Amino acid sequence: xxxxxxxxxxxTHAVAVAQSDRVRRRLPRMSGKxxxxxxxxxxxxxFGLLGPLALGDPxxxxxxxxxxxxxxxxxxxxxxxxxxxxxxxxxxxxxxxVGAVAGLVALVLALVFGVLAGYFxxxxxxxxxxxxxxxxxxPGLPLVMVIAAYVQHTEGLGDLARSSLLVALVLxxxxxxxxxxxxxxTARSLRTRDYVAASVVAGERPLRxxxxxxxxxxxxLLAAQLIFxxxxxxxxxxxxxxxxxxxxxxxxxxxxxxxxxxGQAVGSGAWWWFVPPGAIIALIxxxxxxxxxxIDEVVNPKLRLVPMAARRQRRARRAGRGIGGEGAVA
Numbered sequence: 040x041x042x043x044x045x046x047x048x049x050x051t052h053a054v055a056v057a058q059s060d061r062v063r064r065r066l067p068r069m070s071g072k073x074x075x076x077x078x079x080x081x082x083x084x085x086f087g088l089l090g091p092l093a094l095g096d097p098x099x100x101x102x103x104x105x106x107x108x109x110x111x112x113x114x115x116x117x118x119x120x121x122x123x124x125x126x127x128x129x130x131x132x133x134x135x136x137v138g139a140v141a142g143l144v145a146l147v148l149a150l151v152f153g154v155l156a157g158y159f160x161x162x163x164x165x166x167x168x169x170x171x172x173x174x175x176x177x178p179g180l181p182l183v184m185v186i187a188a189y190v191q192h193t194e195g196l197g198d199l200a201r202s203s204l205l206v207a208l209v210l211x212x213x214x215x216x217x218x219x220x221x222x223x224x225t226a227r228s229l230r231t232r233d234y235v236a237a238s239v240v241a242g243e244r245p246l247r248x249x250x251x252x253x254x255x256x257x258x259x260l261l262a263a264q265l266i267f268x269x270x271x272x273x274x275x276x277x278x279x280x281x282x283x284x285x286x287x288x289x290x291x292x293x294x295x296x297x298x299x300x301x302g303q304a305v306g307s308g309a310w311w312w313f314v315p316p317g318a319i320i321a322l323i324x325x326x327x328x329x330x331x332x333x334i335d336e337v338v339n340p341k342l343r344l345v346p347m348a349a350r351r352q353r354r355a356r357r358a359g360r361g362i363g364g365e366g367a368v369a
Contacts, residue, residue, distance in 0.1 A: 184279070229253050
């Protein structure tokens with residue numbers, strides 16, 4: 040009988056191991072998509088963080104205008120004599136800042152409106168989803184343009200009026216509704232689980248049930264929604280800046296593209312002025328999309344099982360074996 044007695048220390052260790060296993064299962068497994076996306080995103084982030092420190096002042100107009108790429112200026116110069124590489128590095132940092140802030144703001148609002156509506160239900164659900172549905176039916180780009188144009192001309196904001204922070208806040212406030220709908224549906228499903236019901240019966244407060252029992256199971260979905268919000272914000276900022284509604288007190292990839300458009304870079308053949316910032320935006324979107332695909336495989340296991348079955352079929356065909364009706368190797 041003594042061998043069957045489990046000490047409190049062993050019990051605590053077993054619980055910790057079980058929790059660690061659950062967290063590990065929620066994390067995306069390393070795959071080609073995840074590895075490629077992380078490497079690409081890491082390189083872009085390092086370029087945005089370290090590039091401005093090493094390349095000098097992006098507003099230094101002491102160079103000849105419209106110089107083509109050369110050893111001295113790897114990406115040439117602009118019409119005003121700015122070094123394009125320095126501007127792209129600083130613009131990458133600004134665009135990543137806008138994307139991170141807007142993504143976090145959108146995620147917080149989606150959590151408030153989606154998870155609370157899904158968990159509480161009833162009148163709370165109806166009120167929160169009414170606001171969410173209103174945001175969904177309003178066209179996104181015109182709404183962002185109107186809010187950005189109005190806020191940027193509001194008196195009393197000072198330097199905030201045309202800053203990257205203001206653009207990020209506008210994009211975050213207008214980009215949460217779709218994520219809220221997804222989180223609401225998942226939260227409604229989780230609130231019926233046995234462990235959630237046990238916590239409610241035990242007298243746990245609603246907020247503790249949400250943070251302890253529901254949110255940990257939403258980690259992959261939250262990560263996916265955050266990445267989607269960052270992609271939306273980076274592309275949205277580039278669009279606003281290209282239309283002349285972006286930040287003027289700071290440099291982003293969108294403002295570099297706007298300067299190239301107003302400086303007639305296309306007409307003058309200065310491809311080195313507009314191609315690099317557009318390529319960086321495309322690479323940011325590609326890297327985040329690859330990471331998002333890897334996270335989707337955790338949220339939806341079918342996305343992981345189908346490619347595995349296809350690989351097994353290809354290996355079986357190469358080996359000359361038959362394939363069963365349901366994908367099993369004969």
